[in-house]
Amino acid sequence: MNKIVFSITLVLLLFTACKTPEARRPISVKTGSFIDASVERNKLLYAKEQKLIEQIMSKNDSIKYIASENGFWYHYNTKSDADSLFTPEFGDIINYSYSLKYLNGELIYPNNSFKNLNYAMDKQELFSGLRQGLKLMKSGESATFLFPSQKAYGYYGDESKIGTNVPLICEVTVNSITKTN
Numbered sequence: 001m002n003k004i005v006f007s008i009t010l011v012l013l014l015f016t017a018c019k020t021p022e023a024r025r026p027i028s029v030k031t032g033s034f035i036d037a038s039v040e041r042n043k044l045l046y047a048k049e050q051k052l053i054e055q056i057m058s059k060n061d062s063i064k065y066i067a068s069e070n071g072f073w074y075h076y077n078t079k080s081d082a083d084s085l086f087t088p089e090f091g092d093i094i095n096y097s098y099s100l101k102y103l104n105g106e107l108i109y110p111n112n113s114f115k116n117l118n119y120a121m122d123k124q125e126l127f128s129g130l131r132q133g134l135k136l137m138k139s140g141e142s143a144t145f146l147f148p149s150q151k152a153y154g155y156y157g158d159e160s161k162i163g164t165n166v167p168l169i170c171e172v173t174v175n176s177i178t179k180t181n
Contacts, residue, residue, distance in 0.1 A: 042150075049148040049167045052103050056146060056169075065146070070132040072151045077142040077171070085138040086177065088121045093178040094134055100162070101169040103146075108161050108168075116175065127153055130170060142173040 053073060057065045065073045088094050095118050099111040119126060119134065126134075129151030137143055149155075149165040157163045 045165060046148060046150070052167065053146045053148065056103060068132065068136070070129070070151070071148065072129050072133070073146040074133060074136070074143050077144055078140065078173075080138050080140050082138075085140070086179075087135060087138055088177050089179075090122050091180045092121045093180065094119045094121060095175040095178075096134065096172060097175065098130065098170055098172040101171075103167050103169060105169070111171070127151075129168075130172070133170070133172060134174065137172065137174045139174055139177045142171070145170045145172065 057063075057073060063075050065075050067073055095116060097111055097115045097117065099114065100108040102108060121134070122131070129145060129147035132151075133143065133145045147168045147170060149167050152166060152168040152170075153162050155164055157166065162168070
């Protein structure tokens with residue numbers, strides 16, 4: 001009798017233990033509504049900032065702003081036309097100074113706050129607009145950049161004086177560029 005009970009139990013265990021695992025179904029189905037709302041919010045923010053920047057550019061007709069491929073506008077205060085000068089490439093050391101202003105012209109960080117800084121091109125952290133702007137400049141040049149917030153400090157700001165989603169005016173002077181091999 002014990003052998004029969006043992007055999008039946010063993011057969012039942014074999015059949016129930018060999019069941020394949022079933023995938024668990026989600027309790028609720030999430031949609032892309034948060035991402036869609038975020039995209040729409042960012043498009044509206046960019047359009048608003050672009051209008052403000054266009055107003056600044058239209059105030060002074062004597063200054064010809066250049067639209068960069070990277071989503072910001074700039075003009076040269078001092079431009080070097082010498083062919084012997086070069087723009088920086090990966091790893092080159094750039095000595096530069098810059099100041100930051102709000103779009104209304106209010107100074108955030110004066111030029112002496114960021115004076116004679118050294119930056120190894122694309123090897124160090126720098127906010128994206130300034131990094132891309134430095135790539136356009138030669139030694140001895142000075143330029144004014146108009147950055148929308150996503151090219152400046154973006155959503156996080158600088159955790160000090162610049163808040164969330166703040167477009168900026170940045171005046172940059174490149175003192176020297178040292179080539180590396």
